[in-house]
Amino acid sequence: xxxxxxxxxxxxxxxxxxxxxxxxxxxxxxxxxxxxxxxxxxxxxxxxxxxxxxxxxxxxxxxxxxxxxxxxxxxxxxxxxxxxxxxxxxxxxxxxxxxxxxxxxxxxxxxxxxxxxxxxxxxxxxxxxxxxxxxxxxxxxxxxxxxxxxxxxxxxxxxxxxxxxxxxxxxxxxxxxxxxxxxxxxxxxxxxxxxxxxxxxxxxxxxxxxxxxxxxxxxxxxxxxxxxxxxxxxxxxxxxxxxxxxxxxxxxxxxxxxxxxxxxxxxxxxxxxxxxxxxxxxxxxxxxxxxxxxxxxxxxxxxxxxxxxxxxxxxxxxxxxxxxxxxxxxxxxxxxxxxxxxxxxxxxxxxxxxxxxxxxxxxxxxxxxxxxxxxxxxxxxxxxxxxxxxxxxxxxxxxxxxxxxxxxxxxxxxxxxxxxxxxxxxxxx
Ligand code: SF4
Numbered sequence: 001x002x003x004x005x006x007x008x009x010x011x012x013x014x015x016x017x018x019x020x021x022x023x024x025x026x027x028x029x030x031x032x033x034x035x036x037x038x039x040x041x042x043x044x045x046x047x048x049x050x051x052x053x054x055x056x057x058x059x060x061x062x063x064x065x066x067x068x069x070x071x072x073x074x075x076x077x078x079x080x081x082x083x084x085x086x087x088x089x090x091x092x093x094x095x096x097x098x099x100x101x102x103x104x105x106x107x108x109x110x111x112x113x114x115x116x117x118x119x120x121x122x123x124x125x126x127x128x129x130x131x132x133x134x135x136x137x138x139x140x141x142x143x144x145x146x147x148x149x150x151x152x153x154x155x156x157x158x159x160x161x162x163x164x165x166x167x168x169x170x171x172x173x174x175x176x177x178x179x180x181x182x183x184x185x186x187x188x189x190x191x192x193x194x195x196x197x198x199x200x201x202x203x204x205x206x207x208x209x210x211x212x213x214x215x216x217x218x219x220x221x222x223x224x225x226x227x228x229x230x231x232x233x234x235x236x237x238x239x240x241x242x243x244x245x246x247x248x249x250x251x252x253x254x255x256x257x258x259x260x261x262x263x264x265x266x267x268x269x270x271x272x273x274x275x276x277x278x279x280x281x282x283x284x285x286x287x288x289x290x291x292x293x294x295x296x297x298x299x300x301x302x303x304x305x306x307x308x309x310x311x312x313x314x315x316x317x318x319x320x321x322x323x324x325x326x327x328x329x330x331x332x333x334x335x336x337x338x339x340x341x342x343x344x345x346x347x348x349x350x351x352x353x354x355x356x357x358x359x360x361x362x363x364x365x366x367x368x369x370x371x372x373x374x375x376x377x378x379x380x381x382x383x384x385x386x387x388x389x390x391x392x393x394x395x396x397x398x399x400x401x402x403x404x405x406x407x408x409x410x411x412x413x414x415x416x417x418x419x420x421x422x423x424x425x426x427x428x429x
Contacts (some may be wrong), residue, residue, distance in 0.1 A: 003033040004117025004124055006058040008080040009050035010072070015083055018073065022059035023117025024066065025095025025126045027397040028349030028385045031066055032095060033059045034117040038401075039124040042116060043088040045138045046125065051113065053105035056082035057098035068100050084113035085123070089176075090131035090418040092374045094400040095348050096381045107212045107383060110202055112347075112376035128401055130374045131418035135186050136176035146170060149182030153234065162223045162231045165191065169250060173216045177248065181235055187243040187278075187420060188235040189250075190228055191219045192261055196252030198282050199317040201387065202345075202379035204249040215378075216250045222257060228264035229271070236268070236275035241422035244268075247280030247301070255285045262295055269296035276423040280343065283329035284321035290332045298423050299339035302330060305347075305377060306356060307363040310391040315345075315384075330367050339426045341371040347381055350388050352403040353395045364411050370426065371415040374404070 003022035009015045023034040032038075042048075055070045072078040084097035095115040115126040134140055150167055157163040166189065169178035181188035199208060205218040232244040246254040246261055254261060265277055276298045283289060283302035293300070305315040309323035333340040350356060377384065385394070398406075408416065415421075415429045 001035055001037060003035055003059065004039060004119045006056070007083040007116060007118050007123070008056050008069070008072070009083050010078055010080060013050055015048060015050065017118040018058065020061055020073070022061055023115065024057050024059050024098040025115035026057065026098035026349065027095055027352065027399070028394055030349065030397050031057060031098055034095070034115060034124070034126055036119055036124065038094065039117065039126050040129070042085055042123040042125045043091050043127065045088040047086045048116065048123065049084050049086060049111065049113070050081045051084060051097065051099055051108060052081060053102045054082050054099040055102070056080065057100060083116060085116040085125045086111045087114045087125050087127050087376065089136045090129060090133065091125065091127040092130050092346065092400060092404070093126065093348055093376045094128055095126040101382055108380040109213055110204055110215050110378045112378050113381055114376070128404060130404070130416045133419050135180070135419050138176070140185070141176065141179045141183060146179050146182050149184065153182060156234055157230055160227050160230055161221055162190070162227050165219060169216070173250070175216070175250070177245070184235070184238050186239065186241075187245055188232070189248040190232060190244050190246050191248040191251035192223055192228060192246060193252040193254050193257040194219055194222060195256045197256060197284055197319045197321060198253065199319065201315050201317070202377065204378070205251060219251045222260060225260050225263040225267060228260060229267035232264070232268050232277070233271055236272060239275070241424050242275040243278055243420055243422050244275065245278045245280055245420060253282050253284065254279055255281050255288050258285075258288045258292070262292060265292065265295045265297060278420045282316065283326040284318065286325055286328035286332050289329040290336070293333060293336050293338050297338070299341065299420060299426070300329070300333050301341040301343050301373065301420055302326060303343040303345060305345040306359070308356065308359045308392065311388055314387055314391045327367065330369060334367060334369070339371070339421070339423070340369045341373050341420065342369055343373045343375055345375055345377040346400070347377040347379070347384050348400050349381065349385055349397055352397045352400045354398060355392060355395050357398065357403055357406065360407065361410060364407070364414065369414070371417060371421070372407070373418055374416065375418065
């Protein structure tokens with residue numbers, strides 16, 4: 001089967017294919033040509049990007065070898081750049097775009113950089129699908145209906161600062177979760193926390209590395225329990241199998257806003273049993289997690305880039321906690337019979353190494369969680385591999401597809417996905 005044609009971009013950002021070259025995927029030092037079988041039509045809503053200060057690695061079909069190109073072979077005066085796909089939610093990158101950095105290259109912005117090629121008039125991404133839900137499908141989010149929803153909520157919650165904050169998220173940042181709140185669909189975001197006790201290298205709302213732009217500003221106020229409860233009830237009252245989620249990209253960690261979240265959950269659960277109350281968190285404070293579960297929190301999703309303490313702490317840079325505290329939070333949720341997911345921030349070339357896979361097997365055996373949400377790590381892949389190599393010896397990747405297959409076989413009761421499930425579907429694998 002003929003490999004996909006290589007894609008490159010020129011300085012104007014115009015993307016075109018090079019017919020004499022095959023597209024290449026990368027996983028740390030491992031290179032592979034992209035085949036039609038190992039790729040899918042680029043998912044709707046995905047975005048193409050070109051990578052500045054970097055040179056594409058392509059496969060020369062005539063010379064039958066990998067090559068790093070800096071100029072268009074058909075137009076030697078034209079510099080060319082690698083192309084990558086920021087794939088839509090629910091699709092896991094199996095390889096990243098293949099490239100070599102220039103010495104003075106800066107960090108790439110906070111996106112994931114999936115490998116992509118060209119075939120029969122279509123872009124094809126190196127991905128595997130883990131969630132079929134269309135929860136964040138932009139085709140189901142017509143602008144005029146969002147505006148109608150905003151007008152309705154302005155009448156319903158006129159003084160609610162959270163409602164106003166989410167308007168900005170929906171209209172300025174284009175946040176699909178905020179749009180879903182105004183559309184009255186599935187899962188609504190409830191940001192509350194201005195602070196965090198971790199310093200993730202790829203934090204979307206606060207960057208200490210000045211060269212990386214943040215994707216959205218952190219919330220600037222702490223909503224009251226009443227503001228939280230009113231907004232949550234406005235959603236749960238009208239949405240079938242509705243979910244409200246603490247812990248969003250535009251805030252710190254919700255556990256640091258415990259003093260407003262705990263009473264808010266009590267208000268919500270004293271008013272209705274409808275819907276699911278979920279928290280996305282770093283899980284750093286197990287005692288608070290236990291109290292929130294006791295107050296009525298239905299499910300918890302804990303973010304991890306690795307299940308190995310050194311690799312976790314190298315990326316999360318925890319300030320006042322350690323990896324063992326995160327494990328304790330997971331243990332508490334399991335012991336309380338609550339639904340617990342891991343938000344597994346994956347990057348081909350690290351997540352699919354034998355060492356990480358072995359660690360994952362013992363983690364899942366020790367802590368039988370309900371679900372893994374496979375999430376592409378939105379961080380410069382080359383800098384991430386470099387960082388991980390400061391705390392662990394790199395091993396040859398087995399491939400993301402192989403990794404998912406092996407985990408699925410070894411842990412048949414473990415749910416794979418991308419989105420937090422409603423409690424009505426907790427039993428569904
Ligand atoms: S836990 Fe969340 S808010 Fe805190 S640093 Fe990491 S990404 Fe940012």
